[in-house]
Amino acid sequence: MAANTAPPVWWETGLAHLCEGDAVMAALLARQPHLSLTTRGDPFITLIRAVVGQQISVKAADSVWVKTLACMGDTATPEGVLAVPVDTLRGCGLSGQKVGYILAIAEGFTDGTVHPDLWDGMTDDEVIDELMALKGIGRWTAEMFLIFNLRRPDVLPLDDLGLLKNYALAYGNVPPPKPRSKLTPYEEKSLKRAPKAYRDVARRLLRQARVWHPYQTLATQALWRSLDPVDVSY
Known part of the structure; x- marks a missing residue:
C-alpha cells in the first residue's frame, strides 16, 4: 500500500499549540518545516x-x-501470511519468535480477536x-500503531528509548514547567514503563508533556526526527 504523507486533520492546530507553549519545541519545529506523519x-x-522492526535498526527492518x-x-494479508511456510518466513531474516508473533497477529485478524472496523470509535x-x-504486541507496539496507523494526536510512548534520549539532548538543562500538581496515578504507572536508567528523564518528560497535551504525538515525532531526519512509516 502506498504511503500517505498528507497531514492528519489536527496537524496544523497541533503545530500552533506546541509553538505557543514551548520555546524549545518551537525551535525544533522551525528546523523541520517538512515534518510529517506518514501512514500506509x-x-x-x-x-x-512494527513486529519486524522490534529491537533492530530502521535500515535493517526495511531490508x-x-x-x-x-x-x-508483495501482498500482505492475514490469509496470505498464514499460507506461507514457517521456514520461508525464517528465510527472510525473521527470528523464530517474530515469525510466531506475525502468525499470531494474522490469526487474530481472521478469528475476530481484533475489530479494525470499530477502532475509530x-x-x-x-x-x-x-x-x-x-x-507479540506489547504496549510500545500498540502505541506505534496509534501513532502511525490511526494517527491519534495525543500518544506519548514513554518506554521508547529514542524519545527519551532525544528529549534529554534537545532540552538539556531546561527545566520542565513547575508542576501544578503531583504526577497522577496514571502518570506514575506510566513512569514505570521507562528504562530504569532514564527514569529521571522520563519524569521530566512527563511534566513537559503536560504542555504538549493534547498533541503529544506531534511533539514525539518532532523529537524522533530531530536527530534522525529519515521519515519512518509502518
Whole structure:
C-alpha cells in the first residue's frame, strides 16, 4: 500500500499549540518545516511491520520487510501470511519468535480477536488493550500503531528509548514547567514503563508533556526526527 504523507486533520492546530507553549519545541519545529506523519493505512501491515522492526535498526527492518513482503507475493494479508511456510518466513531474516508473533497477529485478524472496523470509535486505551491481546504486541507496539496507523494526536510512548534520549539532548538543562500538581496515578504507572536508567528523564518528560497535551504525538515525532531526519512509516 502506498504511503500517505498528507497531514492528519489536527496537524496544523497541533503545530500552533506546541509553538505557543514551548520555546524549545518551537525551535525544533522551525528546523523541520517538512515534518510529517506518514501512514500506509492498512492495520495488518502496520502491525507486522512494527513486529519486524522490534529491537533492530530502521535500515535493517526495511531490508527484512522487503524480503518478507516478497515471500508473500508483495501482498500482505492475514490469509496470505498464514499460507506461507514457517521456514520461508525464517528465510527472510525473521527470528523464530517474530515469525510466531506475525502468525499470531494474522490469526487474530481472521478469528475476530481484533475489530479494525470499530477502532475509530474506541479510545486509545481501548485499542491498546485489544491489540495487546495478540501475542507479540506489547504496549510500545500498540502505541506505534496509534501513532502511525490511526494517527491519534495525543500518544506519548514513554518506554521508547529514542524519545527519551532525544528529549534529554534537545532540552538539556531546561527545566520542565513547575508542576501544578503531583504526577497522577496514571502518570506514575506510566513512569514505570521507562528504562530504569532514564527514569529521571522520563519524569521530566512527563511534566513537559503536560504542555504538549493534547498533541503529544506531534511533539514525539518532532523529537524522533530531530536527530534522525529519515521519515519512518509502518
